[in-house]
Amino acid sequence: MSVFRLTAACCLALLLDSLSPSQTPPQVLVTDSGVQTVTIGPGAPAHTIGLQGHRQLITMDTGSLVYGLRYVIARDPKEPQAAIPGEGYIGMPQPVDCNWYGGGFFDVQLNGQSIGRTLIHSLTGRSSGNRGTVDFVFDHSQAVVRVRFVALAGGDCLYAQVLLEPKVEITAVRMAVRCYPSAFVSDADRHVLTPTRDLAQGQRAELDIAQEWWTLYYDRVYDAGHISPTHRGVGPCAVLWPPGQTEKAGFTVGSYGTDTVFTLKPAMRDFRFVFFDYAGKTNAAAKSDLGERGKSLLDELTAFAFTDPSLADWPLPEKQAEIRRALASLPEDKEAAAQYDRWARELAEQLTLVRSGSSGAIMAEADAARTIGQWDIGLPALKLKALLNEI
Numbered sequence: 001m002s003v004f005r006l007t008a009a010c011c012l013a014l015l016l017d018s019l020s021p022s023q024t025p026p027q028v029l030v031t032d033s034g035v036q037t038v039t040i041g042p043g044a045p046a047h048t049i050g051l052q053g054h055r056q057l058i059t060m061d062t063g064s065l066v067y068g069l070r071y072v073i074a075r076d077p078k079e080p081q082a083a084i085p086g087e088g089y090i091g092m093p094q095p096v097d098c099n100w101y102g103g104g105f106f107d108v109q110l111n112g113q114s115i116g117r118t119l120i121h122s123l124t125g126r127s128s129g130n131r132g133t134v135d136f137v138f139d140h141s142q143a144v145v146r147v148r149f150v151a152l153a154g155g156d157c158l159y160a161q162v163l164l165e166p167k168v169e170i171t172a173v174r175m176a177v178r179c180y181p182s183a184f185v186s187d188a189d190r191h192v193l194t195p196t197r198d199l200a201q202g203q204r205a206e207l208d209i210a211q212e213w214w215t216l217y218y219d220r221v222y223d224a225g226h227i228s229p230t231h232r233g234v235g236p237c238a239v240l241w242p243p244g245q246t247e248k249a250g251f252t253v254g255s256y257g258t259d260t261v262f263t264l265k266p267a268m269r270d271f272r273f274v275f276f277d278y279a280g281k282t283n284a285a286a287k288s289d290l291g292e293r294g295k296s297l298l299d300e301l302t303a304f305a306f307t308d309p310s311l312a313d314w315p316l317p318e319k320q321a322e323i324r325r326a327l328a329s330l331p332e333d334k335e336a337a338a339q340y341d342r343w344a345r346e347l348a349e350q351l352t353l354v355r356s357g358s359s360g361a362i363m364a365e366a367d368a369a370r371t372i373g374q375w376d377i378g379l380p381a382l383k384l385k386a387l388l389n390e391i
Contacts, residue, residue, distance in 0.1 A: 026153035028132030029061040030125045040074055045086040048074040054083075058125035059094060060132035060151040067151055067158055067277070068094030069134050070102060071123050073116070081119050088178065089116035090136055090147065095279040098180040099217075099237035101257070108162055109174040110142040124369040128310030137366040143167055146362045148306055157297075161306045162271040165362050173264040175271070180257045181217040182224070182233040189220040192253050193287060195294065199253050206250040214240035214294050215251075217258055218283045225282070236286045238276040240294065242302050245271050272301050311368055312355055319375070320344050326379075329386035336382060343371050 038053040051074040059068045070091040073083040083089065088104010097103075108115045115138045125134040136147040144165040149158050164170065181190060190201040194212040199205050207215075215238060222233030239260070241249075245268055251260040264271055274297055278286040323340045327333065350371070353364035 026063060026130055028063075028127050028130070028151050028153050029059075030127040030132045030134075031059045031061075032125050033057040040086075048084060048086045051075060051077070051084065054119075056123050057093070058123065058134045060125070060127075060134065060149075062132070062151050062153055062155045064154055065156050065277075066094050067149075068092060068102075069136075069149055071120055071136065072103065073119070075119075083117055083119045085114075085116045089120075092275075092277070095277045096234045098182065098184050098234065099277045099279065100275060101178045101180060105178045106147070106160075107176045108145060108147065109172075109176075110140065110145070110164070110170055111168070111172050112174075113140070113142060115140045115142075115145050121363070122366045122370055124366065124373065126308075126310055126369065126373070128308065133308050133310075135366060135369065137362060139363065141167065143170065144362045146366070148308075150304075150306065156276065158275045159301065159304055159306070160273040160275060163306075163362060164269045165359055166269075170266045173266050173268075173271070175262045175264060176259050177239060177262075178257055178259050179217050179237050181236050182219040182222040183231045184256075185219075185222055185228075185231050186256050187228070188222060188255060190217070190253050190255060190258065191220060192217055192251065192258065195291075201253050201255055204250070204252045206248060209243050209246050209249065212249075213243045213246075213298065214238060214290060215260060216286060216290055218286065220283070223283050224278075224280060235278045235281045236283055237278060238286065238290055240274040240276075240290075240297055240301065242272055242298065272304065272306075274301050308365075311351070311365055311372070314347075314351060314368070314372060316344065316347055316351060322379070323382070326382050326386040329389045330382075333385075336378075339378075340375070343375055347371055347375075 076082040090106040092100040093102030218236035224235035226233035350368040
């Protein structure tokens with residue numbers, strides 16, 4: 001018993017030491033709700049009421065802000081691989097549900113077809129180094145598409161990438177983003193600010209792509225902190241993008257919500273954006289921040305490495321050795337041994353393809369991310385079982 005207590009004390013000391021703030025580098029806390037199913041009821045878009053809803057939320061806490069990204073659709077009972085978006089399918093309910101709309105703010109269309117009408121292949125999130133990553137992967141008829149969002153520790157924005165692996169010739173790429181700046185209100189005074197002009201509610205704009213490569217959406221009535229009998233202003237939101245990927249971009253400043261539509265260059269395969277939710281900041285503070293940081297953010301986005309090192313550099317041989325040590329104390333657990341052996345063989349193929357960057361890498365990475373998640377979830381229980389078996 002004394003040996004066991006000594007071992008436990010040593011383990012506790014090592015654990016506490018590992019949690020020492022002075023030794024823990026800044027990280028992004030990633031939390032996954034898992035898939036949740038509901039029966040869609042009144043209040044939802046009419047075409048989805050009574051159907052089964054499919055939802056999953058992943059949050060990324062940078063230490064200064066929490067961004068939540070949600071997949072939200074209805075299932076088609078007659079077509080298992082189809083999805084029925086209500087108001088959208090990729091939402092951002094945090095920091096706030098308005099701004100970049102929690103019910104669906106991000107739509108990608110290839111050759112006139114929205115990828116959101118195909119059931120998602122996978123939605124995964126993970127933390128590694130100083131970043132958090134969320135991947136929405138779609139196996140669409142026109143292309144395999146990965147929509148990746150990255151948050152940095154201590155950061156206040158989201159870096160987004162749309163990556164394509166075409167199955168057919170891509171002749172048109174269109175992307176639309178939707179926001180309800182500061183509050184869900186109609187007694188508003190909506191505006192959109194660009195680097196060169198301020199557009200008022202009701203105005204239609206086709207942007208000068210070379211000069212206007214960010215947009216800030218705000219409300220002059222419902223500034224952050226403004227309170228009416230029924231609503232409170234939370235602050236504006238913004239998006240920034242590289243001019244070189246865009247053929248044209250435009251919007252009408254809506255009295256309620258605003259949809260901004262990008263026509264992107266169909267020969268490209270990598271499209272990038274930065275999203276801000278300025279919840280808690282006034283219009284003046286957001287304008288000043290984006291005006292000061294815009295050029296450096298554009299340079300950063302252009303050079304940003306969206307490759308996830310936690311997958312590309314995942315040390316399979318070391319992980320296998322760790323599993324073998326645990327299973328050595330559990331010779332009777334044939335099921336766990338077979339499971340980890342199967343995962344190891346799958347990962348060896350998937351990670352080789354991921355590192356090659358060749359066709360099929362998006363799906364290989366998505367499958368590897370799910371397998372690694374299952375591997376890591378099961379490992380602590382396996383180690384504990386092995387430890388108890390030795391006592």
